[in-house]
Structures are given as C-alpha cells and as structure tokens.
Amino acid sequence: MLEAAVDGLLALFTPESILFMLLGIAFGILIGFLPGVGGIVAMALLLPFIFGREPAAAMALLLGAHVATIYNDAITGILFNVPGAAKGIALCFDGYPMTQRGEGARALGIAATSSLLGGIVGVIFLIAVLPIVRAIMLALGPPEYFVMGLWGLSVIAVFAEGSVLKGLVSGGLGLLLAFVGQDPVTATARFTFGRLYLFDGIDFAVAAIGLFAISQMISLYTQGGSIVKRNVVFHESSVWDGVRDVLRHPRVLTQSSLLGLFIGALPGIGATVGGIAAYGQAAQTSKHPEEFGKGSVEGIIAPSATLGANEGGGLLPTLGFGIPGGESSAILLSAFIVLGIAPGQQMLTEGLALVFSMIWVIVIANIITTTAGLFTAPYFARLTTVPGNRLIPLVMAVCFAGVYAINRRIEDVIVCALFGAIGYGLKKYGYSVAALAIGLVLGPVLERYLHISVTLHGNLFWLTRPVALILLLFVIATVAWPFLRRSERVSPPEERERVDA
Amino acid sequence: MNLSSKAQDNLVGGCILSVLMMVIGLSLTYGPRARLVPLTVSVLTLTALLVEMFLRNTRSKNSRGVEGIDFLTKRGEEIASEIPVGEPDDAVVIDEPGGSARGGIGLVALFAALIYLFGILPATFSYVTGYLFFISKVGLVKALAYAGATWVTLYLLFIVLLGVPLYYGYVFLLMQ
Numbered sequence A: 001m002l003e004a005a006v007d008g009l010l011a012l013f014t015p016e017s018i019l020f021m022l023l024g025i026a027f028g029i030l031i032g033f034l035p036g037v038g039g040i041v042a043m044a045l046l047l048p049f050i051f052g053r054e055p056a057a058a059m060a061l062l063l064g065a066h067v068a069t070i071y072n073d074a075i076t077g078i079l080f081n082v083p084g085a086a087k088g089i090a091l092c093f094d095g096y097p098m099t100q101r102g103e104g105a106r107a108l109g110i111a112a113t114s115s116l117l118g119g120i121v122g123v124i125f126l127i128a129v130l131p132i133v134r135a136i137m138l139a140l141g142p143p144e145y146f147v148m149g150l151w152g153l154s155v156i157a158v159f160a161e162g163s164v165l166k167g168l169v170s171g172g173l174g175l176l177l178a179f180v181g182q183d184p185v186t187a188t189a190r191f192t193f194g195r196l197y198l199f200d201g202i203d204f205a206v207a208a209i210g211l212f213a214i215s216q217m218i219s220l221y222t223q224g225g226s227i228v229k230r231n232v233v234f235h236e237s238s239v240w241d242g243v244r245d246v247l248r249h250p251r252v253l254t255q256s257s258l259l260g261l262f263i264g265a266l267p268g269i270g271a272t273v274g275g276i277a278a279y280g281q282a283a284q285t286s287k288h289p290e291e292f293g294k295g296s297v298e299g300i301i302a303p304s305a306t307l308g309a310n311e312g313g314g315l316l317p318t319l320g321f322g323i324p325g326g327e328s329s330a331i332l333l334s335a336f337i338v339l340g341i342a343p344g345q346q347m348l349t350e351g352l353a354l355v356f357s358m359i360w361v362i363v364i365a366n367i368i369t370t371t372a373g374l375f376t377a378p379y380f381a382r383l384t385t386v387p388g389n390r391l392i393p394l395v396m397a398v399c400f401a402g403v404y405a406i407n408r409r410i411e412d413v414i415v416c417a418l419f420g421a422i423g424y425g426l427k428k429y430g431y432s433v434a435a436l437a438i439g440l441v442l443g444p445v446l447e448r449y450l451h452i453s454v455t456l457h458g459n460l461f462w463l464t465r466p467v468a469l470i471l472l473l474f475v476i477a478t479v480a481w482p483f484l485r486r487s488e489r490v491s492p493p494e495e496r497e498r499v500d501a
Numbered sequence B: 001m002n003l004s005s006k007a008q009d010n011l012v013g014g015c016i017l018s019v020l021m022m023v024i025g026l027s028l029t030y031g032p033r034a035r036l037v038p039l040t041v042s043v044l045t046l047t048a049l050l051v052e053m054f055l056r057n058t059r060s061k062n063s064r065g066v067e068g069i070d071f072l073t074k075r076g077e078e079i080a081s082e083i084p085v086g087e088p089d090d091a092v093v094i095d096e097p098g099g100s101a102r103g104g105i106g107l108v109a110l111f112a113a114l115i116y117l118f119g120i121l122p123a124t125f126s127y128v129t130g131y132l133f134f135i136s137k138v139g140l141v142k143a144l145a146y147a148g149a150t151w152v153t154l155y156l157l158f159i160v161l162l163g164v165p166l167y168y169g170y171v172f173l174l175m176q
Helices: A002-012 A015-032 A039-050 A055-080 A086-100 A104-139 A142-159 A164-178 A196-200 A204-223 A239-247 A250-265 A270-285 A297-321 A327-339 A345-349 A352-385 A388-407 A410-428 A433-457 A466-489 A492-500 B005-027 B032-058 B078-082 B101-118 B120-135 B140-161 B170-175
Strands: B002-004 B065-067
Touching: A002 A015, A002 A055, A002 A352, A015 A039, A015 A055, A015 A352, A015 B140, A039 A055, A039 A327, A055 A086, A055 A104, A055 A297, A055 A327, A055 A352, A086 A104, A086 A204, A086 A270, A086 A297, A086 A433, A104 A239, A104 A250, A104 A297, A104 A352, A142 A164, A142 A270, A142 A433, A142 A466, A164 A433, A164 B005, A164 B032, A204 A388, A204 A410, A204 A433, A204 B101, A239 A297, A239 A352, A250 A270, A250 A297, A270 A297, A270 A433, A297 A327, A297 A345, A297 A352, A345 A352, A388 A410, A388 B101, A388 B120, A388 B140, A410 A433, A410 B101, A433 B032, B002 B005, B005 B032, B101 B120, B101 B170, B120 B140
Parallel strands: none
Antiparallel strands: B002 B065
C-alpha cells in the first residue's frame, strides 16, 4: 500500500498534472462564488477536457475543481447567508450570525481550517478502511439510510429556540414541501395542481437561496445599514482566531470528519444531509448547545469538517462498487468511463496507485485552497460592511441568475422569490427557516428509504436489521443526551428555588 | 388596523393551518402508498401547530399593541432587534434608515417580474440602475456604471464561462 501511495503521489508531479490541478482549483474557486452552482457543475463543465489525458492529470483537474468549491461555498454562505450550493446550507446557520457580530474573518478562518483538517482526517481514515470497504458497504442498506435521515431530522430541535412546537411545524412544512412532485414508489403526481413544472418537485437549491439569501436581503432592506452593524471586522477578530478556534476543538473536528467520511460513503445520502447531521451531532454533544444558531464556533467547524471529509467518503462506493456516493461521484464515474477505467475490486488492488493519486489530489487541493482562503478571508470579510442598499441589488441579481442557471427554468426564479417572502414571514413570526430547509432536504431521503425498507424487510425493518437498530439507538441517545445533561445540571437547591418562585 | 402580536401570530398560524388542512384533503385523494408519508407528516404537523396555538393563547402573557400584519404594513425594524449587535460605545455607526417589509417584498417581486418579462440581463441592468438611483440615492452615472459592471460580470460568468444561455424574457418571446 505504501508503494502505491508513493506512486500515486509521483504521478501528480508531472507538469501536466500540476497544471491541471491548478487550473481546476482556479476554476473551482471562481465557480464556487456563484449561488446554486456548486462543485458538481464545475466538474461537469471540465469533463470534456479530460479526453486523452493521463488518468492522474484528469483526476487532478476534476477533483481539484470540486475541492476548491467546498471552501468557496462557505464564503458566500458565511458572509451573505447565500448558500453557494445545497450542501453548504449548514454553514449559514452559525456562520452568518458570526458575521453579523463582526467576526466574518474569524468564521472564514474556522471554515477554511476545518475543511482542510476534515479533509485530511477523512483521507487518513479512508486509507485505513480501504481493505475492508466492501464489508462495511454491504452491512448498510436502505433501513440504515432511513435511520441516518431520522438523525438529520433530529437537528430541528436545535433550531427550536423559544418554541419547540414552532420548530416542529417548520420542519413538518419543509417535509411536506419535499413531497411536491412524483411519489418515488407509484409515481403519483402529488400537490402539483396539474402544473408540469411541479412534477419534478421543488429544487432544494432554488428554495434554499430564496429562504436564506433573498429573505435576508429583505431583512437587510428593512433594517437599513450593512450586514455588520459595527466596523469591528478588522479590530476584534482575525482569520487566525478562527484557525486557533479549530485547534481548540479537536473532538468536534474529528467526530465531524469521521461522520463526513461515513455519510459520504452511503450512496444517495449526499453531503447536504452530512452537513446537517454533523451540525446536529455537534449541537447535541456540545457543552454550549445554547450558542448554536447564534454564531457558535462548533456550529461552523462541524459542517465544514464534514464537507471536507465527505469527498474522501464519496470515493469509497465509487471506487469499490462503481456506485456513486453522490452527484459529484456520479460525474467522477463518468470520467472513469471516458478514461477507460473500471471501478470495483480490481481498482482497489491493481489500480491502487490511481486511487492514491485521487486521495493526494484531495489533500493537495485542500491545502492550496485553504492557504489561499486564509490569506484572502480578511478582504472578503470587508464586503460585509458595504451598505446594504448597494449590496442588495447586486446579491439579488447574482442569486436570480444562479437560480436560473441550475435548471434553466424561469419558474425557478419566481419560486425563489416566493420562498424569499415566505422565509422572511416565517422568521418574523418565530418559525425556523433552517428547520424548514432541513425538512426539505430530508423529505425525499426519508420517504424513499422508508418505502424500500418496508418493501424489502417488512414493517419492523428497524428491529430485524441489527445495524439499523444500533444506529437507531445511537440516534435516540444523541437526541436524549442534551436533555439528560440539562436536567443533571439543575442542582437540587436551584430546583427548589424554581419551585418556590 | 392595530393587531396584538398574539393576534398576528394567530393569523399566521391560521394560514398554516389552512395549508395543512388542504394538504390533508389532497393526500386523501392519493393511493395508500403515495399518501402514507405526507398524510402522517401533515397530521403530526397539524397537531404540533394546534398545541402551539392552544398554549400560546392560554398563556397569561400580555400582548403588545402593534400594527396589524406588520410585515405588510409596518416599517421594518424588528428583525434588526434579533441580530446580536455589540456594545454601542465603540460603534462606528454605518446605518442607513431601513424600508418597510412590504417594500422589501415588493422589490423582490418587482425584480422577479422584470426578469420574467424582459430577461435576466436587461432586467438586472434596469433594476440595479433603478435601485441604486432611487433607493440608494447614488448618482445616475455611478448607478449606470454599477449596473453595467454587474451586467458584464453576469454575462462573463454565466454565458461565457458556464455556457448558460440566460432567459431572454417573455416580451422577447412574444416579439419572435
């Protein structure tokens, strides 16, 4: 394995590979700024350029671009509440409040460092599990994926600040919105009102940009001023504070990275669920869960590290089985076909050098992107002091153009604007927009895997599948843990005082 | 019309309630497998909403008098209060007065309508110019320059780089 690792690294030290990786990273950085247009689009656009290239150089181009978009998604999400791609949505939850506090540079430092270290931790574990990847993959199926979806849903409790019931209502509305379109089992058109546009359902990226970015622009308009109310960006926090923050939270970093690797390896779950699940996991195990949603350091570390590690995880089913772990892996699989590479067990034995080349690309691209990100973060953070009245039309223009570019449907622009108004109204009346977005992401995952699980294993699938049962107990434990800990913290005298009061 | 915050909450709750009732009604028209999950979720959500509304209305908290459905009628300031702002003593205030929520939503709707009618690039140019000139009170030349720069940026990023032909607009389609 060591020999393959060295060969994989050496394959990247050719002029063609280095040039392709740098081009890919530069392209990814540029694309990452566009809302709704994520790494998948970057990879898809670069796909035609890999014909006739060396496999290592081709992977350097594709994965370099994809990895570069991960951090750039964070920039727009953290500074403007505009998720660059659906998977970056969890970064808005605490990144944007931190920016509003005047700590945008620090938040960017946290995101960049977590993404880098998450990627490295993920890669280390990826190498460790390569020999047993098939056994792990075969132990997991639709029931386990369903339980993972439930775990993601438990995050809603984090956003139920003030009213758990309003949080649940928001989550429920999000789930119901996710059911618009064709039913995954019978293909029945649900809640479409005969509109062809709604047959495919509501695109999550379109809804997310409306719920977060457009609603935020309405809020900014009503508030007046700029995103950051005080000119403190350059005095009170720096990007290096963010780096130190990450190093002070090794537990969150490691657990989120491993979670990212694990979720990346589950086909059809996707990085969006991963980011949300990591956020929930961090909130449920944090010593300060009350800070989540208000600019918590851990709330930024968790999704960033997960997204960084997720890329490595996505390689597992792609390389081991030829099954894409997510959309980006599907494009990678297309690249394999173009290059004449056959994924599967053979690739993990005879083609191990190329596997390691891909792993090295993830690491090197992460390092380059993070370094560039750390040095440019203070300059990006200054943008948040631009008066809102200058920023609003520009952000809205980019958002609407980005939304249109996703599916090239004008209806998406209208739906995005509608979600902007809905998001603003919900926020105003104390209904969590984040909970609604989580429901919207997880709805299709939950419904699809619930139906498959019931069909394959019966109604009691969660009891008959030991792995699913263990995961379910784990989910229950992580959900119950904050409540148990909170009740432990209330000492008897305090309790008595409360009763007296 | 002045409505208490509790009444406003009830009004919003009522809207959500009617949506949920409609969802339940529609779900019942689908087959058993197609309605299984949506029906369950909508019933649970409805229950949560009813409990929330019941608890809210039976609490003894006094409602404060504010303007009715204030996101439609009131000049916005409440969202600002949600934002944790630091101590004001060392603040360098860069605030401008805010607009009404109705105006904010109207501006989004106007932009979407312009895009629908005239296409993304012409709508962006006219909207950015108009916004900066009329709302931000930027000089016309500067507003035109900003709008031009935005237009060029979108053109380069989406049409040249991504190869996405941006929407031309309903008016253009009518003219063809």
